[in-house]
Every structure is written in structure tokens, then in C-alpha cells.
Amino acid sequence: GATFAVFEPNMIGGIYEASRSICDRDTLLAARTESVDTSLGAVLSHVDPSAIATVTAALRKVVEDAPGVGRPLFSGLQNQPWPTSAVAQLWRACEQFREHRGDSHVAVCVAAGLDAVEMNVLTELWLGMPFGEYSASRGWDEVTLAAAAARLADYGWVADNTITAAGTAYRDDLEHRTDVLQQSIIDSLGAELDDIVVHLADWSQRCVEAKAFPPNAFKRAAG
DSSP states (O other), X not given: OTTTTTSOHHHHHHHHHHHHXXXXXXXXXXXXXXXXXXXXXXXXXXXOHHHHHHHHHHHHHHHHHSOOTTOHHHHHHHTSOOOSSHHHHHHHHHHHHHHHHHHXXXXXXXXXXXXXXXXXXXXXXXXXXXXXXXXGGGTOOHHHHHHHHHHHHHTTSEETTEEOHHHHHHHHXXXXXXXXXXXXXXXHTGGGHHHHXXXXXXXXXXXXXXXXXXXOHHHHHHO
16 A cells, blocks of 8 residues: 555555455466556557567666666666567656656655545645545545544635645645656656657647547646
């Protein structure tokens, strides 16, 4: 549960224990890779294969070289074998980038003294989501969410379940500090960065249009 940070730990633990009796780890990982390869392959079927190969090669080198210290989810993915297909390799490189940032953000929030529920509530209000909409999906009950909102109100960051100017500034700073922890791997992409961003933005939009990912911008921003 600690690795997943913003999720209610008993929920995560319960799912994990129940899953072990249904499917072993290797079978699950193989099914995960196969399903993504099939679905993402269909979405990107008309994309130039050389573009996918170029982007994947650049991302792969960066994530393979990046240190995993203090980043459990990133390290877990980093230690898995690479898929064989080009599309699945692209996905694996992108999910490593994603979890590298996610682990960095958790580290920043923990260092700032926030607990798991406060991280959730502050983020959802910062994004403009209604109070509890995002946090409840992480397994937290109404009483726990209300208590977290009350603590954030005591800090001056929330009032009437709405983020304050001080809260916005504080959350902006957390995002900036997360960006700082990502800068080394961003810099490693060098001159290729701009082209990679253009390609990934296009391919991400294709996933949304194919209904492989929700169109809700809040969901994409929150993770």
C-alpha cells in the first residue's frame, strides 16, 4: 500500500491478496503486455513504424540509464524484461517515464509533510475537480476525506471545500519541485525532446479518440 501512496492501503492490500489466488504474477504480467500490445497496436496501426521506433529508442535509453533510488514503481518496471514488439516497447518506455514522475511527486509530497489523503484532496481541488470526486476513487471514505479537508483548512489552503490562493500557490510549488526531480531525464532527451513530445501528444490523442482512455482532462492531469 505504501508504494501506491494515494490509495487507501487496506483496499490495495485486499485486492493484492485476493488476486494471488486467481492468477500468478508471471501470467498477469504476460496478459498485461499482450493486451496492451493488441489494443495500442490497433490504435497506432496507421502510424509510421519508423517514428515509433525512433521515439521508443530515445525514451528507452533514458529510462534504462535513470537511477531507481527512492522510486519503487519505476524500479519495478525498470527491472521487467522489455517486450518484443515495437508498440509494446513504446508503452513500456512511456509507463516508466510516468511512474518515474509519479514516484518523484510522492517523494516531494511526503517531504512536505502531506499524508495520502491530503495529497488527494489538495490535488483534486487544485485541478478544479469537485471535492471528493477523485479522492473517493482511491478508496477513501467520506469521514476520512472530511478530516483531511479540515486539516487543509487549518493550514489555510482550503476553505469550504475550495482551494484558496495560498493553497494554489502551495500546490503549484509542489508541482515545480516535482518538475525539478524530473529535469535530469528530460535533459537526457536533448534535441529530440520537442519531436518526441509532438509524436506522443498525437498518439495520446488517438488513444482518447479510440476510447482507449477517458477524454476527461482532469483524469489525465491527476494520474
